[in-house]
Amino acid sequence: MAVDGEGIADDRESMDFDVVVVGAGPAGLAAAIRLKQLAPDLSVVVLEKGAAVGAHILSGAVIDPSSLDELLPGWRDGDLPLMTEVTSDRFDILTRNGRLPVPNILMPPLMSNHGNLIVSLGDLCRWLGEKAEALGVEIYPGFAATEVVYNESGAVRGVATGDMGISRDGTPGPGFARGMKLLGKYVLMAEGVRGSLSERIIERFELRKGREPPKYGLGIKELWEVRPEQHRQGQVHHSFGWPLGAGTGGGSFLYHLPDNLVAVGLVVHLNYSNPYLSPFEEFQRFKTHKAIAPIFAGGKRVGYGARAISEGGWQSVPRLSFPGGLLLGCAAGLVNVPRIKGFHNASRSGMLAAEHVAAAIAAGRAGDEISAFEDSWRDSTIGQDLWRVRNVKPLWSRFGTYLGIALGGLDMWCNTLFKWSPFGTIGHSGPDHAALDPAAEHQPIQYDKPDGVLTFDRLSSVFLSNTNHEEDQPVHLHVLDPALQRQSELEVFQGPSTRYCPAAVxxxxxxxxxxxxxVINAQNCVHCKTCDIKDPNQNIRWVPPQGGEGPVYPRM
Structure with a gap:
């Protein structure tokens, strides 16, 4: 008999599959596609908490398409989602009143975007979903996996979707519908960064034992329609420096898509120390730089979103196998931070997992832990990719933006040319929530009021994310100890939640x-998970709301 996460017998209806995949992002969809390519008779289901595949997907995004070439040879010959090939690559150091271009020749070869594609990752995932369904994969959008189901020996047996129609007081409402268990021989967790069930599995099976703590950034993005004379289709422009100080890690991006669209965003590393810092306001301020503002003059903002980014890299990746399943993609922390790319590693982890799972099922070892996956991914191109850049994040954190990036560049050159690092492998400084200083050690930051033309407030931004939550349901942001929130988050840190949240929750x-x-305005939540990461006491826990709710990102 299957039991729920508390070990209690569960009589909910269930459906059985060979493989259950949680999350219809690049990793989950690549795993599902490769499973059906290898073993067409396997039954594979993908659960997606968003209202549709791609609804919750947010990224810059410039992707390395090499993994797509491996997964779907000839894919470029068909109908394609919104994308364009990179035609030029710029990198600047910004000061308050100017910019210093960094010559491409100084950049390590792995940082080049030659041959890469600027895409809407949401559109790309929608396209991959169609490819998966054509192979016979069942995809269930609008179903949030809220519980892990274990078998009697303690191995993961499946997941359960959340009950629908629960009233705010926790009682069944008029539209109540019980959740369902989806059981499989293997369960692949591809929930994305800080996935709620992935974190429970990591904790239960001590998958982070002996590893460095996870590290994160917050990416905030807008999509603009700009005037044709300001559009440079295929141009990729990255910068670091202003508006962030030398002690706050992060950087910006501008990607020129087709149809006069420009994606602009700022990534702020979440190990910042000043509790008065607002990543959202820093992003708005970035757009006022004299080298940036003209791009958007006369343009129109058409999209907004925010998402946490995994930044721990090689040192922070937990053990990815557990009894009954595997962790994949951003749930595993496979982002290459200096390249600001995760698609290639996420999709490759899905393909690699599919190969191991298909072999295990064929050998009659269903449900066993696939412990060989650990060495397999580290020896693969995924591991090689992360190994070369393993010291960039810790060097940046230890030495600040300018010296840290210079040392990180040296380290990448050494790893590329000699497969050797002068620094060995550097550990991270600690979890991001512990980096926040008491407010008494800092002065408040005065941010300009938004003008509604180039700079905006959070509520009007959330409106563009098409976020919607049924208000008569339990709040999906859990404060574990209300007294602690007042005594520490407010009195010691002066309420940083009101500033780190990019959605005015x-x-x-x-x-x-x-x-x-x-006050928790849960209906504003864009599911970025920043509160789950940055609360100084780890006193806020993000869990999925009812399935299908949250943002609906078009072309993001």
Whole structure:
């Protein structure tokens, strides 16, 4: 008999498959496609919490398409999603009043975007979903996996979807529908960064034991329609420096898609120390730089979104195998941070997992732990990719933006030319939530009011993300200890949740008697997971709301 995450017998209806995949992102869809390519008779289901495949997908994105060439040879000859080949590559150091171009010749070869593609990753995932369904994969969008189901020996047996129609007080409402168990011989967790069930599995099976702590960034993105004279189709432009100080890691991107579209964004490393810093406001400020603002003059903002990014790399990747399944893609932390690319490693991890799972099922070893996957991914092109850049993030964190990036560049050159690093392998400094200083050690940052033309507020931005949550349901952002939130998050750190959240979810309000009250506007949540990562006491836990809710990102 299958049991739920608390070990209690569960009588919910269930469906059996050979393989259950959680998450219809690049890793999950690549795994499903390769499984059907290798063993067409296997039954494969993909669960997706978004209302449609691609609805919750957000990325820059410039992708390395080599993994697509391996997964779907000849894919370029068909109908393609929104994308364009990179035609030029710029890298700048920004100061408040100017910019210093970095010659491409100084950049390590792995940083070149020659042959890469600027894409809407959401559109690409929708396209991959169609390819998967054509092979016989069942995809269930709008179903959020909220529980892990274990068998009697403690191995992962499947997942359960959340109940629908639960009222805010926790009782069944008029539209109540019980969730369902989806059981498989293997379960592949491809939920993306800080996946709620992936984190529970990591904790239960101690998959981070002996590894460095995970590290994260917050990526905030807008999509603009710009004037034709400001459009440079295929241009990729990265920068670091202003508006972030030398002690705050991060950088910007501008990607010129077809149809006069420009994706612009800022990534802020979440190990920043100043509790008054607002990544959203820093992004708005970035657009006012004299080298950036003219691009958007006369243009129109048409999209907005935010998402956490895995930045720990080689040192932080947990053990990826557990009894009954594997961790894949961004749930595993396979992003190449200096390249700002994760698609190639995510999709390759899905393909590699499919090969191991198909072989295990064929050999009659269903449900056993595929421990060989650990050495397999590290010896593959995924491991080679992450190994070469393993020190960039810790060098940046230790030495600040300018010296840290210079040393990181040296390290990448040494790893590329000599397959050797002068630094060995450097550890990370600690978890991101522990990096925040008490507010008394800093001065508040004064940000300009938005003008509604180039710079905007968070609520109007959330509107562009098409975010929607049924208000009469339990809040999906859980504060574990309300007293601690007041005593520490407010009184010690002066409420950083009101600033690190890019969607105006959190507020500290003053009651009539003068006492503070923590307000959670859960309907604004764009599922970026920043609160789950950056709360200084790890006192906020993000869990999925009802399936199908959250943002619906078009062309993002």
């Amino acid at each position: 959190y507020e500290w309000q003053t009651e009539a008697d003068g006492s503070p009250r923590f």
